[in-house]
Amino acid sequence: MFLKKHAQDTYIKYILAADGRILLDEYDDRVLRNYVKGLDGEQLFYEMTQSLSCLQLWDVSVEMKGSVQFDFLFISDGRIYHFEIKNFSGNYSFMHGNLVSEHGYVYKDVLSQLMRADYKLKELVRSTRYEVISRVVFINPSFRVEGWRGHSNVLFHHQLDGVIDYFKNSEVTREDYELAAYLIKQHRTHNKYQRIKYYPVTEMKKEMRCPKCRKLSLCHVKNMHYTSCYCGYTEKLDSTIFRVIDELEILKVGPLKITTLVEWTGLNRKTIERFMQKYCERQEKYCYSLKNVVKTKESTTFLPEIT
Numbered sequence: 376m377f378l379k380k381h382a383q384d385t386y387i388k389y390i391l392a393a394d395g396r397i398l399l400d401e402y403d404d405r406v407l408r409n410y411v412k413g414l415d416g417e418q419l420f421y422e423m424t425q426s427l428s429c430l431q432l433w434d435v436s437v438e439m440k441g442s443v444q445f446d447f448l449f450i451s452d453g454r455i456y457h458f459e460i461k462n463f464s465g466n467y468s469f470m471h472g473n474l475v476s477e478h479g480y481v482y483k484d485v486l487s488q489l490m491r492a493d494y495k496l497k498e499l500v501r502s503t504r505y506e507v508i509s510r511v512v513f514i515n516p517s518f519r520v521e522g523w524r525g526h527s528n529v530l531f532h533h534q535l536d537g538v539i540d541y542f543k544n545s546e547v548t549r550e551d552y553e554l555a556a557y558l559i560k561q562h563r564t565h566n567k568y569q570r571i572k573y574y575p576v577t578e579m580k581k582e583m584r585c586p587k588c589r590k591l592s593l594c595h596v597k598n599m600h601y602t603s604c605y606c607g608y609t610e611k612l613d614s615t616i617f618r619v620i621d622e623l624e625i626l627k628v629g630p631l632k633i634t635t636l637v638e639w640t641g642l643n644r645k646t647i648e649r650f651m652q653k654y655c656e657r658q659e660k661y662c663y664s665l666k667n668v669v670k671t672k673e674s675t676t677f678l679p680e681i682t
């Protein structure tokens with residue numbers, strides 16, 4: 376049971392919203408590609424493990440003489456299992472403790488990075504009786520590594536069924552909840568990138584983004600109340616418009632107006648007017664805001680009352 380899920384910081388939200396609409400500079404582009412690749416791996420691990428009964432936290436960052444980040448923490452049977460997810464794909468060689476890709480990219484010892492986080496986690500829960508167990512998970516099924524002799528701290532995709540089975544019948548105790556609540560309380564969202572370079576809105580491509588393939592290729596299906604993308608994704612038209620409004624806010628497009636929404640969605644004015652009437656209230660001339668009742672966004676943390 377996930378009590379905390381990953382949440383994007385403002386900078387990541389911004390580059391995700393700007394991606395494909397304008398040419399990103401080299402730095403933003405690199406951060407974006409790395410983020411998306413990493414997130415795809417974490418998303419896969421999340422989906423594979425989300426039906427487990429033990430307490431689970433996704434993405435906890437703690438300030439402890441420098442910040443340390445834990446991808447996944449599972450609490451079960453007097454232990455905290457810490458999983459660091461790596462989404463490397465393709466063929467690698469293992470040389471002198473480093474992973475070297477076919478293209479010659481070298482990834483420095485991933486195990487020492489894991490052990491640093493493991494040490495910090497042990498410090499963090501020192502006053503409890505919980506034992507810490509840390510593993511690197513190479514989540515991508517296509518990842519192959521030549522010269523690898525095996526390591527007890529490393530798991531590959533084909534070993535995950537065993538891991539999932541292990542947690543299947545976990546029983547959650549009050550103490551587990553207390554520890555989860557403590558860890559969530561320690562979490563700090565930090566903007567590790569520090570800066571957002573805002574690109575000119577007027578030069579951006581104004582089309583609707585598909586949340587599945589992330590391309591600007593979501594289209595309104597004529598005379599129907601839904602949108603679809605050639606990747607196979609479909610959704611209700613109103614949900615698409617809500618997402619567009621979110622993106623416009625992140626991109627700092629300015630006040631919410633009917634003309635703005637028509638321009639950024641390509642939908643006809645009547646459709647936008649119907650949406651506005653249902654979900655928005657009029658502010659000053661031509662400007663609208665979402666009604667408070669529809670504003671509530673999905674929370675990324677969930678902590679039941681401990682009785």
Ligand SMILES: [Zn+2]
Nearest residue numbers: 585588604606
């Ligand atoms: Zn798509």
